[in-house]
Amino acid sequence: MSTSPVLVIRHGAVAYDRPVLRDVNLTVTSGEVVAVLGANGSGKSTMIRAALGLVPLAEGEVELFGTPLRRFRERRRIGYVPQRLGAGGGVPATVGEVVGSGRLARRGFPGRRTAEDRQAVAGALAAVGLTDRANDPVASLSGGQQQRTLIARALAGQPDLLVLDEPTAGVDAASQEAFADALRDFVARGGTVLLVAHELGPLQPVITRAVVVHDGVIAHDGPVPHPSGHHAEPGHDHVHPHAPQDPPSIWGRE
Numbered sequence: 001m002s003t004s005p006v007l008v009i010r011h012g013a014v015a016y017d018r019p020v021l022r023d024v025n026l027t028v029t030s031g032e033v034v035a036v037l038g039a040n041g042s043g044k045s046t047m048i049r050a051a052l053g054l055v056p057l058a059e060g061e062v063e064l065f066g067t068p069l070r071r072f073r074e075r076r077r078i079g080y081v082p083q084r085l086g087a088g089g090g091v092p093a094t095v096g097e098v099v100g101s102g103r104l105a106r107r108g109f110p111g112r113r114t115a116e117d118r119q120a121v122a123g124a125l126a127a128v129g130l131t132d133r134a135n136d137p138v139a140s141l142s143g144g145q146q147q148r149t150l151i152a153r154a155l156a157g158q159p160d161l162l163v164l165d166e167p168t169a170g171v172d173a174a175s176q177e178a179f180a181d182a183l184r185d186f187v188a189r190g191g192t193v194l195l196v197a198h199e200l201g202p203l204q205p206v207i208t209r210a211v212v213v214h215d216g217v218i219a220h221d222g223p224v225p226h227p228s229g230h231h232a233e234p235g236h237d238h239v240h241p242h243a244p245q246d247p248p249s250i251w252g253r254e
C-alpha cells in the first residue's frame, strides 16, 4: 500500500483581522484517519480550510497529493463537508439529487448520468443509511440526516481525501456508528480522512492519529489523547463556560 503524503502544510500561518494560526506543520499520509481536536475558536476549521485553499495562507505552503496548492487542479480527488451547512436551506432538492450533485465534478461536459454515477450515489446513500430517503426533500430531514446527506454527497464523488468539519455534531449515536462504518469502508478502499471533531465517540476506534490545535498552534500530534476529569463523562457536551478553577483542557470547548 502506498504511503505517500496526501496533504502537507509547512509553516502555515493564517490571519484574519488578527493572527489565527501560526507555524502549523502537518503531514497527512495515505490511509490515515486524522482527527483535528481542540477548543472552540482554536483554529481547527481555519486549518482545514487553509489546507484546501479556501482561506489564504499569510505564510507557509500547502501541497496536495504532492502538488503545490496553487498548481493543484484535481479538485475531484477531494471531498469536503463544511461545518453546519444546512443542506435544506429552502432548496427544493431531494436527498438523491443532492447526493447526485457530488458526481458533477466527475462528469465530462455535457455530462450524462452514467450507470457508474447511479451506482456511486446508491453506494453513498447506503453508506450513510439514507437509501430509503432518496426521494424525500432534503428540507424534510432532521439536521443530523441533512449532515449525512452532505457526507453522502462527498462520498459519491469517490474522492481520495475526505475532509469533514464536525461531521457528527448533532448526529445521534446510531448514525455516528453508521458513519464510523462508512469511514472504515472508505479507508479500506484506499481513502484518507481529515476531520474536525469535538467528541470522537464511536469514531474513536477509526481514528489513527489526533492533532490538537490550541490557540492557533499544534499542541499535540500523535495518539488520541484521553479526556480526563469531568470531560470524560458521557454526554459532556463541552459547551458550558468553565469556572476559573477548572484545569486547562486541550480536549474540549473552553
Ligand SMILES: Nc1ncnc2c1ncn2[C@@H]1O[C@H](COP(=O)(O)OP(=O)(O)OP(=O)(O)O)[C@@H](O)[C@H]1O
Pocket: 016, 017, 020, 038, 039, 040, 041, 042, 043, 044, 045, 046, 047
Ligand atoms: N472569516 C473569518 N473572519 C474573521 N475571523 C474569523 C473568521 N473565521 C474564523 N475566525 C476567527 O478565527 C478563530 C478560529 O476560528 P475557527 O473557526 O478556525 O476555530 P475552530 O477551532 O474551528 O472553532 P469551533 O470549534 O468553534 O468551530 C476564531 O477566533 C474565529 O472567531
